[in-house]
Amino acid sequence: MTEAELTLLLTVAKRVHPSFSVEDEFTFGIWFELVSEVPFEVAQANLKEHLRKSDYPPKPASIVGDYFNKSEMSVYDQQALEQKELMLSIETPENECVPMPDAVERAIDQLGSRMSVGRFGGDELDE
Structure with missing residues (x-):
């Protein structure tokens, strides 16, 4: 003023x-x-x-x-604000999911085939 x-x-x-x-x-x-x-x-x-x-x-x-x-926030309001800011920082375009690299998918398949119980890939549901 x-x-x-x-x-x-x-x-x-x-x-x-x-x-x-x-x-x-x-x-x-x-x-x-x-x-x-x-x-x-x-x-x-x-x-x-x-x-x-x-x-x-x-x-x-x-x-x-x-x-x-x-202007003074309660502890609850401060935590709520921090949580909101965290969620907004997680939901950025650079954090979007990307397809799994082929090499990683092959490594997982190889590990699954060595196990006595097969890897669940969804095909088992059709049988």
């Missing part, structure tokens, strides 16, 4: 609460430092909600709301 946007929010708050004042530069600087990382749209919505529900003038926490708390 910019200083101009904060000025707009504080002006709205002053219109609703005429005794509310953040006119000196020092106090404005403190407010700006506390709320500057919050996007204007979020701050505006938080101020609107505060003014609807409270009889008291806003504080910086009223404008920040739970913006910073929402």
Whole structure:
């Protein structure tokens, strides 16, 4: 949020609460430092909600709301995100299945023919 946007929010708050004042530069600087990382749209919505529900003038926490708390993920959400990213990385075109090389298929056939129980290749179902 910019200083101009904060000025707009504080002006709205002053219109609703005429005794509310953040006119000196020092106090404005403190407010700006506390709320500057919050996007204007979020701050505006938080101020609107505060003014609807409270009889008291806003504080910086009223404008920040739970913006910073929402960015922290729970362990469950973090694990779900990691699992989703893993699944997306597995499902890439370079990981698609390719036919088995002929040399590998012949080696498997030779190993199967040496075993006392034959290799199951599907032909046994027809007999």
